[in-house]
Amino acid sequence: MTGSVGDAEDIVQDAFLGLTRARRAGTTIADPKAYLTTAVTRLGINYLSSARVRRETYVGDWLPEPVVVAADAPGPAEHAELADSLSMAFLVLLEALRPVERAVFMLREVFGYGYGDVARITGKTEVNCRQIFARARRRVAAGAPPRRDDPVRRAEGGEFARRFFEAATGGDMEALLGMLAPDVILRGDGGGKAQTVTRAIAGRERVTRLLIGTFDRARTLGISIRPAGVNGRPGAVLYDTEGYVVGVIELDVADGEIQTIRSVNNPDKLGHLGPVSTLARLRT
Template sequence: MNASEDKLAVERLYREYKPLLTSIAYRMLGSMSEAEDAVQDVFVSFSRLRGAEIEHPKAYLVKMVANRALNMMKAAPRRRESYPGPWLPEPIIEADDPHAPLGQLMRRERLGYALLVLLQTCTPPERAVFVLRESFGYDYADIAAMLDKSAAACRKIFSRASAKIGHPQREAAEEDASDPAMDRFVRSFADALESGRAEAFVHLLADDAMLLSDGGGIVRAALNPIEGRARIAAFFVGIAGKGALAGRWHRVRISGQRGLLLERDGLPPIAFALAPDDRLDMVREIYLVSNPHKLTRIAR
C-alpha cells in the first residue's frame, strides 16, 4: 500500500472509530475537550505506524486511547489540587429527546452524569477497567491486553472500583431512575426554582443530601460541598434572592441523564444534574456546573 492509500485508509478508520474512542476517553477523563485531544494524539501516532496495515485496528486503537487517557489521568490530580472548589466532569448537554443520538448512546452504555461524577473517586486504573468492562462490555482478557495487566488483576481492579461506586446497586438505581423517578425529581426541582420557592423542593432531599458546585474560579460558586437539606435550601434561597436563578429553564439530557439547563441573559448558563438515593425516593446529590469553560457542549 502506497503512502496515499495508507493515508486514506487511516482517514477511514478515523471516521469509523472516532465516536467510540472519544466516548471511551470522555468517560475516563470526564472532559470532552481532553478526550478529543487524546483521540487526535492517538491517530497522529497511529498514522506514523502505517496503521492501515495493522491486523486488528479497532482493538489497537482502543488500547492506544485507553493508555493515552490513563497517562492524562495520572497528571490530573496535580492540576486539580489548585482547582478552586469541587471539580465536576464536563457535562454534554442535549435537548431531552429520547431519539437524540448522544442520549441514546449514553443510556445504552448505562453511564450518566451522576455515575461519571462517582468515577472521579476511583484511581486511573480503576476508572479505565470499569469503563472498558461496564460501559463497553470488553472481557477481562481483552482489558488485560489493553492495559498490560493480567485478567485476574483486572477482575480485582473492577471489584475495587465497583465497591467505591456502589455498583451494581447504585448503577441499577440510577438506570431505573432514568425516567419516572428522575422525571419527578427534575420537574419538582424546576418548578421550585422557577417559582422562586426553593423550599418547595426540600421534601425531596435526603437528610444527608449534598450539593457540589463547580464555578472553576470564574463564576461565583460554593467552594465547599453544602451538606444537609436545610443548608441546601438556604443556599438556593440565597442565590435566588440575588437574581442568579432568573432566566430560561430547559429540561435537557446531561451526559445522557435527565437534568436542567438555566440560560441567563449576559451570564454563563448553569447545568443541574441530580442523583437519587438507592431507594429512588429522595435526591442524594445535586451537581451544579456554572464554569463556562465546561458548558460549551450544548446542542441546540
C-alpha cells in the first residue's frame, strides 16, 4: 500500500495500538483479523492521500523502498506467492491508482477477498467496489508488460545475479552485453539526495557503459556487493568498507535477459536495512 517499509510498519503498529485501546475501553472484538485488516487498510488510504502530494515534488524517478531477503534465506511459501506483488515494477504501477482504488485492487487481486469483505473493509458498497476494481485492473493491465514465468528468475535468479555483478565489477563488457536485453532500461532513485541517474537510461550499449563506469568507481571506493533477493527479484545490497549500506539494486529478468535494472540510492529509503553510508549522500 505505501511503498515504504518504515511507514508500513508504523501503520501496522498503529492498528495494533487501536485494537489494544478498544479492548481496554471494554469493546468486544469478535474478529481481531477483520478489525486489523480494516484498520490497516483505512490507515493506508489516509497515508496515500497525503503521500501523493509529496510524490508530486519528488526529485527524479520514484521507486519503492527495497524489501531485502538474504540470498541464502529460505523464503516462506507465501513470500514466493506474493513475489510479483512485491516487485518494484508492480508497486510503481500501483502509484497510478487513487488510494481507494489501490486498496480495493490489493484486497481483491492480491489477497483474494470477496467483494462483500472488500466493501466492509473500505466502507464502500459492494457494487461500488466491483466498479472500482474493474477500473483499477484496467489501469494496471494497461501499464504492465506481459507476465512471463521465467525459469531464470524463479529458479536460477541468484546465480544469474552473481554472474551479472561479477561481470559488472570486472568490467567485462562482452559478458554484460550478453546478459542485457536490447531495450534494457536502467532507473535510479536518489531522491535528490544521492548520486544516481536522474532519468531512465535505455539501450544495451548505453546501460553497459554506465554500469562499467559506475562499478569501476565503486571498486575504487572499496564498495562490496552482496547478492540478495530484492522485492521478490534477484539483486544485491552494496556496502562500504565499514559495512554501511550504500544502495540496493533489483534486476528484472525475463527470457534469460535483464529487462530492467532499478537502483535505490536515496538514503531515506535505506535506513531500515541498517546504518547508511555517507557515500549514499551527495557531497555539497
